[in-house]
Amino acid sequence: MARRDSEAFTAFVLASQPRLRRTAYLMCGDWQLASDHVQEALIRVYRHWPRLRSEPEAQAYARKAVVSVVIDAKRKRSSTEVPVDSVVDTPEVDTAARSADRDLLGRCLAQVPPRQRACLVLRHYDDLSVSEVATVLGCSEGTVKSQTARGLETLQAAFARETNDDLLVSGRE
Amino acid sequence: MPRNLTDLMEAAVSAAPPEPHHASDITQLAERRQRRRTTFVTGGAALAVAVVAVVTVGLTQHHPSSPEPIGRYQYGRSVDASSAVPASSLPGYRPEPWTIPSVQHLGPGRGAAPTYQQVDAQGRLIVQDWPNGPDRVRRTRIFDGPGRGPRAVQQPPSPGSNAGTPTVWLPSFLDDGRLLWHTSAPTTRPGSTGFHVTDLDGGHDVFVHSDFGDGISAGQPWIAGDRMWFTSYDGDTLKGTSHSLYTAPFSGPLTKVASHVAVAQVADGRVVWVTTAGHLVTETAAGGPQQDVRVPLTEGCRMSSTLDLQNAGAEPLAVSDSAIALPETCGPENDSRQELLAFDWSGRLLVHVTGLYSFNPSLGHDALVFQGLVPSGYQKEASFRYDLVTGTLAALSPVATYPLLQYPQAAGRYVLWYDRAGGHAAEFTGS
Numbered sequence: 001m002a003r004r005d006s007e008a009f010t011a012f013v014l015a016s017q018p019r020l021r022r023t024a025y026l027m028c029g030d031w032q033l034a035s036d037h038v039q040e041a042l043i044r045v046y047r048h049w050p051r052l053r054s055e056p057e058a059q060a061y062a063r064k065a066v067v068s069v070v071i072d073a074k075r076k077r078s079s080t081e082v083p084v085d086s087v088v089d090t091p092e093v094d095t096a097a098r099s100a101d102r103d104l105l106g107r108c109l110a111q112v113p114p115r116q117r118a119c120l121v122l123r124h125y126d127d128l129s130v131s132e133v134a135t136v137l138g139c140s141e142g143t144v145k146s147q148t149a150r151g152l153e154t155l156q157a158a159f160a161r162e163t164n165d166d167l168l169v170s171g172r173e
Numbered sequence: 174m175p176r177n178l179t180d181l182m183e184a185a186v187s188a189a190p191p192e193p194h195h196a197s198d199i200t201q202l203a204e205r206r207q208r209r210r211t212t213f214v215t216g217g218a219a220l221a222v223a224v225v226a227v228v229t230v231g232l233t234q235h236h237p238s239s240p241e242p243i244g245r246y247q248y249g250r251s252v253d254a255s256s257a258v259p260a261s262s263l264p265g266y267r268p269e270p271w272t273i274p275s276v277q278h279l280g281p282g283r284g285a286a287p288t289y290q291q292v293d294a295q296g297r298l299i300v301q302d303w304p305n306g307p308d309r310v311r312r313t314r315i316f317d318g319p320g321r322g323p324r325a326v327q328q329p330p331s332p333g334s335n336a337g338t339p340t341v342w343l344p345s346f347l348d349d350g351r352l353l354w355h356t357s358a359p360t361t362r363p364g365s366t367g368f369h370v371t372d373l374d375g376g377h378d379v380f381v382h383s384d385f386g387d388g389i390s391a392g393q394p395w396i397a398g399d400r401m402w403f404t405s406y407d408g409d410t411l412k413g414t415s416h417s418l419y420t421a422p423f424s425g426p427l428t429k430v431a432s433h434v435a436v437a438q439v440a441d442g443r444v445v446w447v448t449t450a451g452h453l454v455t456e457t458a459a460g461g462p463q464q465d466v467r468v469p470l471t472e473g474c475r476m477s478s479t480l481d482l483q484n485a486g487a488e489p490l491a492v493s494d495s496a497i498a499l500p501e502t503c504g505p506e507n508d509s510r511q512e513l514l515a516f517d518w519s520g521r522l523l524v525h526v527t528g529l530y531s532f533n534p535s536l537g538h539d540a541l542v543f544q545g546l547v548p549s550g551y552q553k554e555a556s557f558r559y560d561l562v563t564g565t566l567a568a569l570s571p572v573a574t575y576p577l578l579q580y581p582q583a584a585g586r587y588v589l590w591y592d593r594a595g596g597h598a599a600e601f602t603g604s
Binding site: 102155 | 175176177178179181182183184185186188189190192193194196197199200202203204284387406408409413414480483484507574
């Protein structure tokens with residue numbers, strides 16, 4: 001890869017890494033693991049970089065790679081939280097309320113199977129359409145709908161057990 | 174107060190810790206792998222031809238086998254979860270009196286982690302904890318038995334770090350009594366991608382390079398003798414992720430065993446995989462022809478899809494020298510359930526477990542261990558052990574609503590499992 005391409009790739013990493021990391025975090029529940037998964041996914045993107053002709057195309061490919069890496073890794077490990085060797089200090093902006101939200105969501109999402117969790121995160125955090133999620137996951141739109149519905153059902157049940165309250169979703173098609 | 178899912182997700186990610194991987198480091202790492210790939214592709218062209226030839230020959234030599242049934246096993250059984258008896262009531266049940274804490278609480282809002290990682294066929298236990306808190310380096314110890322101190326193990330040299338974060342070697346037991354050490358995270362130091370195989374004391378250390386370029390890397394390989402197997406991501410299909418299965422001797426060239434692999438497993442000298450088309454294929458770890466194994470599916474059931482297999486817990490496929498266990502999918506598409514089958518190498522049914530959504534099977538000496546969710550509501554779960562000799566299904570833990578911190582594992586006559594009270598190991602000598 002030419003030097004200018006390397007520079008362009010580095011710029012792409014800088015621009016896309018934070019968002020991809022947040023998506024990966026919601027899927028795996030661990031910031032360090034999320035960082036590692038995004039790194040691995042971006043290495044896959046690098047191999048295809050010369051063939052990715054536009055920023056949106058690269059973004060879509062990177063998102064697909066992140067989801068694949070996270071699901072692949074999840075398959076190999078226990079379904080429970082496994083902490084990392086070293087955790088970077090959490091910034092002070094992590095207020096008690098946010099921390100509680102993060103933990104609550106983490107506990108609930110941990111009960112949703114990986115593919116269903118991917119559907120929920122892509123639909124309700126990344127704001128992708130059913131068709132876009134189907135492209136990312138390489139499955140049919142019908143599968144996305146059923147997986148999202150089943151995932152949401154599990155998540156809402158988990159949320160209700162934790163809070164005795166309802167978890168609402170925005171009105172998307 | 175009701176909450177909105179998207180708002181909750183936004184709040185959960187609003188306080189991300191600093192990113193440890195710098196963009197320029199990622200580019201450098203990617204470039205380094207790309208260079209290795211180029212070397213690999215150039216040097217491996219001739220090898221690829223040979224591999225194609227070997228695989229082609231292998232695939233065309235399907236030897237229908239009909240080994241004798243295993244005399245001591247009960248065949249053709251169907252057991253329902255409702256018939257399960259408490260494991261503690263079984264003759265020959267001997268709980269191991271481990272006093273080491275099996276759970277470490279990580280502090281407010283950080284949950285808990287299981288410390289019992291693995292048991293081997295001699296009842297040894299790998300324990301992992303964070304003696305100085307979860308923000309510090311984790312500690313791994315091997316205990317030969319309850320009441321005994323940790324074994325003095327020489328650890329491999331430091332694997333380095335990943336973008337400033339120190340990585341450590343994590344051991345796991347191999348079938349032949351050795352230890353496999355893999356890193357806790359990828360390392361960026363050139364030439365450091367690989368794993369160690371040592372004896373139980375950490376001696377006779379062999380470092381095996383596992384990055385073959387082109388994105389083909391044996392992250393957590395299966396090991397048999399001095400050979401490794403691993404799957405490598407190829408791409409997504411309509412029904413899940415497709416992999417290739419590779420093998421290589423510790424110091425030799427890479428061979429592609431199969432393409433379009435959904436899940437795979439290597440144990441007790443057997444290599445088994447399910448293709449994305451739903452075929453179960455096997456070969457011995459020593460090589461030899463590949464064979465299709467006919468799965469004795471229950472009437473009204475079918476092979477689970479790639480998607481379902483890959484969602485079926487940590488290990489969807491279990492293998493031993495006498496049996497295979499995997500889930501089958503039963504019922505209509507919109508209301509399907511996942512039930513567990515165990516059968517011998519010629520496809521003769523040993524047991525079909527009903528009344529549970531079953532996953533994470535593990536095969537030990539004459540026993541099938543697995544997790545099961547109660548279908549009504551999928552809220553309650555438990556770990557079970559089915560004795561292939563006596564035909565008895567036993568519940569290792571009470572059926573209850575709680576997250577199991579670790580999936581159950583069988584090794585020889587030993588079983589490791591978790592329930593609400595924590596982790597347990599027991600020996601079963603009754604069959």
